[in-house]
Amino acid sequence: MIRSDKELLDFFSKLSIPIAETIIKERKYSLGEKIITQEKHVSSIFIIKHGIVKCYVNEDNGRDFIQEFFSKGEILGELEVLNDIISFCNAEAMTEVIVYQIDQKDFYTLLKDQPEFNLLLLKALSNKVRDTAIRASQQQSHSIAYNLEKLISFSSEESKMLSKQDLADYLGITLRSLNRAMKDIIIH
DSSP, rough: OOOOOHHHHHHHHSSSHHHHHHHOOOEOTEEEEEEOOOTSSEEEEEEEEEEOOOEEOOOTTTEEEEEEEEOOTOOOHHHHHTTTTTTSSSSEEOOOOOEEEEHHHHHHHHHEEEEEEEEHHHHHHHHHHHHHHHHHHHHSSSHHHHHHHHHHHOOOOGGGGOHHHHHHHEEEEHHHEEEEEHHHHHHH
């Protein structure tokens, strides 16, 4: 439920000092602060060093749909920077978050000069696609109660801090439907 990528975080933690000092900026975000804003230009990528970020789309009807929760080592903004497009989602700090920020130009330099980074980026992207496909299939094929039970079974200490609204937005349902499903789970 809360994704992390230890390999990618380790790569950035182990970059040589001259490279790290010239291309990486460490930034801190407070609870509720947006790292990436939907429909805005993104000129940097971000690697989460510490904390939890929720990525969500604010739909035309005013509802939010949480795509994923990200933690240590996950990359944000790579699709926008690679494709030179505006952001299709928001990335918001759910806790205090520390990120490694790398500007677009330096991101491309890393891709050119660090073959290991290319492989790690491909793995990160393929994992996002795989996990999204699995989740979409799961949510379409099963009842809300089943999906909620499964979500609770994978729950970690970090995920216990999620609000009911976050859970509903993650499952793509209303708060009322979530409460009904929670009640059904308790009864059975």
